[in-house]
Amino acid sequence: MTNSDLYLELHRSMKCPVCIQEPMCNHTSWRIGGPADILLKPRDEQDLRQALIYARQQGLPVTVIGNGTNLLVADRGIRGIVIKIGPGLADIEMRDQIIYAGAGTPLPLLARKAMQAGLAGFEFLAGIPGNVGGALVMNAGANGYAIGELVRQVTACDYAGNSYTFKAQELAFSYRHSSLAQMNIIVTGVVLHGKPDLAEEIKNRMELALAWRRQVQPLEYPNAGSVFKNPPGDSAGRLIERAGCKEMRVGNIQVSPRHANFIVNLGGGTASDVLEIVEQIQYTVEKKFGIKLALEVQKLGEF
Numbered sequence: 001m002t003n004s005d006l007y008l009e010l011h012r013s014m015k016c017p018v019c020i021q022e023p024m025c026n027h028t029s030w031r032i033g034g035p036a037d038i039l040l041k042p043r044d045e046q047d048l049r050q051a052l053i054y055a056r057q058q059g060l061p062v063t064v065i066g067n068g069t070n071l072l073v074a075d076r077g078i079r080g081i082v083i084k085i086g087p088g089l090a091d092i093e094m095r096d097q098i099i100y101a102g103a104g105t106p107l108p109l110l111a112r113k114a115m116q117a118g119l120a121g122f123e124f125l126a127g128i129p130g131n132v133g134g135a136l137v138m139n140a141g142a143n144g145y146a147i148g149e150l151v152r153q154v155t156a157c158d159y160a161g162n163s164y165t166f167k168a169q170e171l172a173f174s175y176r177h178s179s180l181a182q183m184n185i186i187v188t189g190v191v192l193h194g195k196p197d198l199a200e201e202i203k204n205r206m207e208l209a210l211a212w213r214r215q216v217q218p219l220e221y222p223n224a225g226s227v228f229k230n231p232p233g234d235s236a237g238r239l240i241e242r243a244g245c246k247e248m249r250v251g252n253i254q255v256s257p258r259h260a261n262f263i264v265n266l267g268g269g270t271a272s273d274v275l276e277i278v279e280q281i282q283y284t285v286e287k288k289f290g291i292k293l294a295l296e297v298q299k300l301g302e303f
């Protein structure tokens with residue numbers, strides 16, 4: 001089937017926006033990644049279920065992404081269907097100290113809405129550029145806080161379209177991990193709880209956190225946040241710097257001179273360059289300190 005035949009077929013069977021041979025560099029904060037065979041952007045949960053049915057009927061693999069801010073996508077791209085969970089699943093509802101947010105809700109928007117409603121505890125999310133679904137899978141966090149601590153329950157569906165609800169205690173949230181990552185499911189929404197506080201005070205804390213990020217993070221270049229997890233009791237950035245890897249460069253990919261756990265794309269960098277620099281860092285840090293740094297970013301596609 002040609003690309004235009006495929007496009008017409010998808011257009012007929014699917015209501016949501018469809019892209020064929022879509023460069024994934026347009027959907028990752030690193031601006032890296034080859035083409036996805038098919039990329040779908042569900043406008044609601046019904047579209048999502050329709051996409052899953054289509055994938056099953058055609059025997060196509062499915063990959064789910066959020067805002068692509070924690071992803072290293074292969075230069076050869078991703079085979080099958082990529083489902084991007086974004087604005088179509090981004091409803092927010094608030095009642096008393098409880099917030100319901102769709103999986104596609106941007107974290108900075110969630111933090112702002114909580115602040116406006118006088119709910120504290122969400123401030124650290126203001127500077128994390130992912131969406132709610134990705135944040136729950138990764139248990140995103142900063143400065144000693146993590147989203148898992150705010151969770152009451154998570155709604156999800158499996159690849160056959162069956163719905164599930166999980167209580168927070170079933171999800172084993174820990175440092176940059178939750179059991180959602182192993183469940184082979186798609187997060188559709190979450191119920192979170194906060195603590196009442198004055199909006200003005202919440203705003204001040206949020207602005208302080210954002211100012212700290214602007215100071216220490218190289219936000220002027222495409223990046224994916226921290227590349228490695230911090231090993232117990234230490235910081236990956238400190239180890240990388242002490243191992244002499246700061247400013248290391250492969251092609252147009254560089255270990256940031258500002259923050260050694262950030263690897264930046266100076267323009268036109270590739271996933272294989274990132275992998276090469278990652279391996280060099282892991283080798284050098286392990287040789288010097290005996291610690292094997294584990295990747296925080298998620299590799300997707302045909303490596």
Ligand SMILES: Cc1cc2nc3c(=O)[nH]c(=O)nc-3n(C[C@H](O)[C@H](O)[C@H](O)COP(=O)(O)OP(=O)(O)OC[C@H]3O[C@@H](n4cnc5c(N)ncnc54)[C@H](O)[C@@H]3O)c2cc1C
Nearest residue numbers: 066067068069070130131133134135140141142186187225
């Ligand atoms: C400048 C910058 C700063 C950052 N700072 C932080 C920080 O302070 N703390 C932190 O923890 N992270 C940080 N990150 C990393 C990233 O923003 C978070 O991990 C974020 O939660 C990822 O969300 P996402 O929507 O971008 O997910 P993606 O990167 O799109 O996906 C991440 C993983 O989740 C899966 N996934 C995504 N959505 C769903 C879903 N609905 N259902 C099932 N699986 C899904 C994907 O398959 C993938 O495995 C930073 C990134 C950048 C670029």
